[in-house]
Amino acid sequence: MIKPQKIDKNANLNNEEISRREEIAKALWEQKEPDRADIKGTLELIYLSFITLLGNRELVEDDLKEIKAKLDDCADRMIEIKEKSKRKSRK
Amino acid sequence: MRKTKASNPGKATITNSRVVEPLTNINIPKTDKKCGSCPPPVPRCPNQKAKKITSRVIIPDSEIASSIGGPVSIEEIEISTMTIPNVELDDFKGDFTYESCKAKNVEIAITLSISSSFSGTIHTPWWMPDLHPSGTVDFASFTETQPLGDIEFQSGSISMQSPKMTMGPFSMTPEPIRRTIIEEVTAEKVQMKCTSIPLDSPLCKTLGVCLPMLNPMCPNNVITEETNIERMDSKNISSSxxxxxxxxxxxxxxxxxxxxxxxxxxxxxxTITTSKNTFGPKVTRTGDAENADITTVMTLKIEKVVMNVKDGMEISNIKGKVTTASAISDKLDINLVLKRIKIKGLNLCGMKIPEIEVEF
Known part of the structure; x- marks a missing residue:
């Protein structure tokens, strides 16, 4: 098992984002039914965690908005694919 | 010294005795046929009833001031099984000390039930916030058996005390006691009352001419109504x-x-090693433990165990029995003093006097 590095996981995040990240993480931790996995929440969590890896956030605010929109679209698409995969076969 | 056999005796006198049947050859006062103060003798010898007794000599009172004899050697004393129904020991107390004590090959079986709680932080990968789990895990009871080897006890003492200790039946079977020697036997103040000697032959009735007993006397049963011995000492009774x-x-x-x-x-x-799962049957979980399926291996290493019993042990209401196959005493040395012995109805069965010599 790879031991995670101890890093500042709240770097570059404002209080609202920190709370949101904790909220999403708690919801995912307590999620007991895989079918209801919060895909959107998971991608949002990755987005918020990604911000903590940045140097100067202000320099890439526009890029962050772009990547956030793409992650949201990606989440919607993943949910569609998941639901599509559960439809009955036409045959 | 001249010896005369009683079958052809010289002049002899017996005092303080009485012949039941009247004497005819010499002038001696007639006596009471019913033996006056002496009751009829009670025969107890096995073959006495079959023998018809025609007459007896009754000796109402005879005394021996003292007697002394010995050494007495007894080749064999047979004692039957001795049984005492009940033995009570008052104020029984037994104190014993011991230098060392070792409990050997001790095994310890510990039944445990473990309850654990936890709280802390789990550092997650970068894209996850750190987790702060808390909860409890309770394991159902389980037993661990471990050998402890030998356990040394320090020196100590054992006290057995009781106002009353009882046991019974108590029994033992002695083997015949061989080669017993009594250095000296003395008896003081021997009194015999109503000694009765049967007279079978009509030829020996005349007192003073012929002793009033068979001569030679066939085996006869001599009965003494009562014998009293004030004191009998047996000194230095010894057996191998x-x-x-x-x-x-x-x-x-x-x-x-x-x-x-x-x-x-x-x-x-x-070293006690046990493996436990934080999931599955016999495990109760709460909080974040419900999301953790972990197998733990616990190793407990004990280097030394000291049990200090400060005030000792008290064992109550001990019940049991003691049996021994045999007990051997190397040597027996005792002195025996018997006082005020009274013997009722002493029967000397088959007493035989084959020859009497009278010295003048």
Missing amino acids: HIVMNNISALNIEIPSVTTKGFKAISTTPI
Whole structure:
């Protein structure tokens, strides 16, 4: 098992984002039914965690908005694919 | 010294005796046929009833001031099984000390039920916030058995005390006691009342001419109504050894036995390894433990165990029995004094006097 590095996981995040990240993480931790996995929440969590890896956030605010929109679209698409995969076969 | 056989005796006199049947050849006062103060003798010898007794000599009172004899050697004394139904020992107390004590090959079985709680932080990968789990895990009871080896006890003492200790029946079977020697036997103040000697032959009735007994006297039964011995001493009774077999003391009851404080030390290193799952049956979880399926291997290493019993042990209401196959005494040396012995109805069965010599 790879031991995670101890890093500042709240770097570059404002209080609202920190709370949101904790909220999403708690919801995912307590999620007991895989079918209801919060895909959107998971991608949002990755987005918020990604911000903590940045140097100067202000320099890439526009890029962050772009990547956030793409992650949201990606989440919607993943949910569609998941639901599509559960439809009955036409045959 | 001249010896005369009683079948052809010289002049002899017997005083303080009485012949039941009247004497005819010499002038002696007639006596009471019913023996006056002496009751009829009670025959107890096995073959006495079959023998018809026509007459008896009755000796109402005879005394021996003292007698002394010995050494007496007895080749063999047979004693039957001795049984005492019940033995009570008042104020029984037994104190014993011991230098060392070792409990050998001790095994310890510990039944445990573990309850654990936890709280802390789990550092997650970069894209996850750190987790702060908390909860409880309770394991159902389980038993671990481990050998402890030998346990050394420090020196100590054992006290057995009881207001009353009982046991019974108590029995033992002595082997015949061989080669017993009594250095000296003395008896003082021997009194015999109503000694009765049967007279079978009509030829020997004349007192003073012929002794009033058979001569030679066939085996006869001599009866003494009562014999009193004031004191009988047997000095230095000794025997080479005594063997008792099948010694048995049953139903022993001792209310309490106590020991002083002691310390038990085991220096046997012990390693207890047990594997437990935080999930599955016999595990109760709460909080974040419900999301953790972990197998733990717990290793407990014990280098030394010291058990300090500060105030000792008290064992109550001890019940049991003691049996011994045999007990051997190397040597027996005792002095025996019997006082005020009274013997009722002493029968000397088959007493035989083949020849009497009278010295003048």
